[in-house]
Structure formats: structure tokens, C-alpha cells
Amino acid sequence: xxxxxxxxxxxxxxxxxxxLCLTAFYVNAQDSLTILLNGTLHVGNGQVxxxxxxxxxxxxxxxxxxxxxxxxxATAKIIDVAGKHIYPGFIAPNTTLGLxxxxxxxxxxxxxxxxxxxxxxxxxxxxxxxxxxxxxVRSNGVLIAQSVPQGGxxxxxxxxxxxDGWNWEDAVLKADDGVHLVWPVMQTRTGWWAEPGTSNxxxxxxxxxxxxxxxxxxxxxxxLSKPEKTNLRFEAMRGVFDKTQNLYVHAxxxxxxxxxxxxxxxxxxxxxxxxxxxxxxxTNELKExxxxxxxxxxxxxPANPEDDIDQPYKTAKQLHDAGVMFCxxxxxxxxxxxxxxxxxxxxxxxxxxxxxxxAITANTAAILGIADRVGSVExxxxxxxxxxSGDALDMRTNNIEVAFINGQPIQLKNHQDENYExxxxxxxxx
Numbered sequence: 001x002x003x004x005x006x007x008x009x010x011x012x013x014x015x016x017x018x019x020l021c022l023t024a025f026y027v028n029a030q031d032s033l034t035i036l037l038n039g040t041l042h043v044g045n046g047q048v049x050x051x052x053x054x055x056x057x058x059x060x061x062x063x064x065x066x067x068x069x070x071x072x073x074a075t076a077k078i079i080d081v082a083g084k085h086i087y088p089g090f091i092a093p094n095t096t097l098g099l100x101x102x103x104x105x106x107x108x109x110x111x112x113x114x115x116x117x118x119x120x121x122x123x124x125x126x127x128x129x130x131x132x133x134x135x136x137v138r139s140n141g142v143l144i145a146q147s148v149p150q151g152g153x154x155x156x157x158x159x160x161x162x163x164d165g166w167n168w169e170d171a172v173l174k175a176d177d178g179v180h181l182v183w184p185v186m187q188t189r190t191g192w193w194a195e196p197g198t199s200n201x202x203x204x205x206x207x208x209x210x211x212x213x214x215x216x217x218x219x220x221x222x223x224l225s226k227p228e229k230t231n232l233r234f235e236a237m238r239g240v241f242d243k244t245q246n247l248y249v250h251a252x253x254x255x256x257x258x259x260x261x262x263x264x265x266x267x268x269x270x271x272x273x274x275x276x277x278x279x280x281x282x283t284n285e286l287k288e289x290x291x292x293x294x295x296x297x298x299x300x301x302p303a304n305p306e307d308d309i310d311q312p313y314k315t316a317k318q319l320h321d322a323g324v325m326f327c328x329x330x331x332x333x334x335x336x337x338x339x340x341x342x343x344x345x346x347x348x349x350x351x352x353x354x355x356x357x358x359a360i361t362a363n364t365a366a367i368l369g370i371a372d373r374v375g376s377v378e379x380x381x382x383x384x385x386x387x388x389s390g391d392a393l394d395m396r397t398n399n400i401e402v403a404f405i406n407g408q409p410i411q412l413k414n415h416q417d418e419n420y421e422x423x424x425x426x427x428x429x430x
Contacts, residue, residue: 014323032077033057034407038067039081039387042089044078044361046354046378054086059407063379081387087357088377089143089384089405090392091364092336093294094248094274094329097137097145098127098161112151118177119155123147127168133334134163135414140337141386141400144173146368148248153212154160154181157236160246160368160382164405174370178246178272179237183260184208186253189303196305209259216267217418222223245268246369248294252277252303261289272367274329277303280315283322292325292367295359298342316346320355327364330355344393356393383407 034056041052041064053070055062072078101108110128114123118430127147137145143163151154157176165171186205191197202208222234223241239245247269249260257273260358264271273279276293277300279286286293308314319326330339351359365375373382384405390397393407403410424430 008323015265021298022280023360024203031040031058032073033062033073034077034079036079037072037085039084041086041377042088042354042357042377044357048354052086052375054385056404056407059288059383061377061379061381061383064377079404082363083389084375084401085390085392087141087386087388087392088375088401089386089403090141090329090339090360091327091368091370091375092137092145092339092360093364093368094148094158095145095333095336096147096150097133097163097333097336098129098147099123099135099149100333101128101398103317110269111149113149113156116152117154118149118152118156118212119219119240120232121149121152122159122167122176123149123156124172124175125137126160127159127161127171129165129167129171130309131208132415135411136334137336138163138403138410139400139412139417140340140398140415141388141403142336142339142404143384143386143394144370144374145336146177148180154179154182154183156180157245159227160370162405164408164410173373174368176245177368177370178248180248180250180274181212181260183251183256184212186255186259187284188430192301205297213263213266216263220267240269241267245271246367248271248272248274250274252279252296254281257282258285259289261285264291265289276326277312277315279324279326280318280322283319283324286324287322291325291387292363293319294364294367295319295331297330298328298345299338310349313345313349316359317350317358320351324368325363327367328357340393340398341395344391344395347393353393401414418430 010344036054038051041049051067053067074352096111099111110126145163146158146160157179159172160174160177161171162173173323184205185202188200188202219234219237220241220326222231223238235313240247249271251257252275257387271291273291274294275296277296279293298312302309302311328342330336330342339360343360362375374384377385386400387402389399389401392398400412403412
């Protein structure tokens, strides 16, 4: 037992020294002034700077300017990105990234909890920074993600993570940003848009909605009182009622969305609509109640047989034209690598290009409550950005060559690249 204790102490000393060395390297790597020069900067707020200069130091953006009118610091590290595009790091909302690894291996999936009402289930402590999926997502420019628990009526509380870090404490950008509520569906539909089946009324709809109201009533009463005993589920709702957290309501159809808006007004909470398949039909109500939308994936089929076949492609433009705050999302976890292409399709169907960039950067940051740190390449913001040799929203030319998170260059290679190169070499393919 004594020998074991000595070994443990020695191990702790070595690990501590190693950690200090890593910390010193991390800090020193950001000490020097770095300037990205001559690239086309998509700021993220709708502006574009041709022939730009972006200065970074200590993990922050020091300044941005026109490269033709500045005097370069002789001590600065210059990275020439002429002919290339600079974007803020893309932000993926409403994902299970970091909570799932292999879909068919149950032990690697940690996104569900037992029960219907679990606001106290936190993505924060379940997030896996060692996921092999994360590097594949980073390779297309997604550097930040909101990880969301799944299952039940209130599956839990999400957190926002930088896609780099030794553990969740390193990676977290915003802890416990909001509680998620999956709204009951008034009608269930069978078939698909080309071969629609029957629509069946949800006979338990009234009961399910009543259960949601009852839970929120009890939680609010608890939060307004001084309870003698702690209730973990109700404690997790405090931020929703004092508006320091969002209430993310997952709903798609018009009647369900309108019912959710009534609940948000009743409890005076800060609602964000997630999904919003039919949101284009009720833009006036969304705008009037100041409800932003995390829009479901653009690459989808229409939900209703009467919808235009290209409705999912043009919904983003319709929300933009109506003045509704929105951002774009994708399904699942590994699929987040396709997020920029969702924006690209929206551009093809009328959404202005820089608005599409905002829909996966600044708008997302504003909705998630992290716009003071990320979402745009401006003075004082975190130096979290990417450089692409082509249009990052176009699957044909997207090629992320350099990426930074808090000023640190990020490794873009992943196991998929390694396998690609391995088999190209094996079969002599050039």
C-alpha cells in the first residue's frame, strides 16, 4: 500500500509538471502577433472586406482592416491568404455531437435519460472531447457546437462547446445555455410527401400539453418560493424563469408552434423555436413575439403534399424577407460537417450570401447567447475563424486550410483523411 501511494504521488507530480508545460506552450503560442493578410474576409455581420488584414493575439481579434492601408509590424507572424476566404468559425446548434459516437453501439451513446421530464440532465458533463467524430466536423469549418440531450418531453439542458479541448471543462464555451422542450404533436402523419398516408389525431394531445403546463406551474412555484427540500428537476428550471436561459421548444407544425407561443407568453419565458418546418406560414406571429428560429435542415423533403417541392430550400429566404431572426442547423452529430452546405443551398434559393454566412455564425451566436465572444471576426472577439481556399458554402470548392480556436491553430486532419491517403497509396491512385 505504501509503494502504491508513493507511485501515485510521483505520477501526480509528473502529470502536474506536464500540465504546466502544456499550459506554458498554449499561452506562448498565442503571445506572438499573427496577421492573416490579403484574404477576402466575411466578417459574419453581413460585411465583406476585400484584401483584408486580420490581426490576432492572446486568443483575441486585435483588429481588422484593409490590407492596402496598414503598416505591418515587423515582429508579426504574417500568413498570406491571398485569393482565399476568411470566415468566423461555423456554429452548429441542436446537435448530439460529443454525446454519440457509434449509432449502433449503445455503450457509445450518452444522449438519453430515463423519464419524461429531465431538465436536470446536462449535456455539459457527458460531452466527450475524445470523440473521433469531432475532427471530421472541424474539417469543414464547424468549430463550435451546441450539444443537446434527447428523449422525453423535457430531455434536458444543453451546453455550447468549442470543438477542441482536453476535457469538457476546457471545451465549454457556455454552460447550460437552455432547457429543451419537445412539444406534443397534434396530428401524426403517415407516408411521405410523394405517397402521403393518413393523418391521425393525437388522442392524448390535451393530456400531454396539460402535463407540460403542470410541470412548468410546479417548477415556477418552486422557484418563486423558499423550498425546504431541494428538487433537482425544478432547480434546473430557475434560469428559464429568470430569463438567463432559453427555453428551446422543438415543434414543426403551425398549430403546435402557435400553442407553444401561448405557453411562452403565459410563463413569460425566452422561447426559441427549434425545427420550425412550417415557420414560414406564421412569420408575423414569430416576429411579433420576438421568437428566433433554429431552422431544421435545408436538405429535406417537404412535409405536406400541398407544399412546393422546394419549400425546405427556400424557407430560410422567406424568414429573412419577413425579418424573423433565424439560424440554420443539421440533424444528428456526424452530419454537422454538412452545415455550410445547408447554407449554400439556401443561397441557391434566394438567400443573400452574407445572410447565409450569418445564419451559421453571427445569428446562431446571438440566439445561443454567445455573440459577445464568437460569430464574427471583429475587434475584441475570440480568434475563432477559418480560412478556405474556395467558397466554404459550396461543396465543390470548400477546402478549409487553416482554422483557429481562441487563436490556437487546430489540427484539421482526421482518421477519414488518413484512410483516404492510405488506400490511394495502396492502389496507386493519384
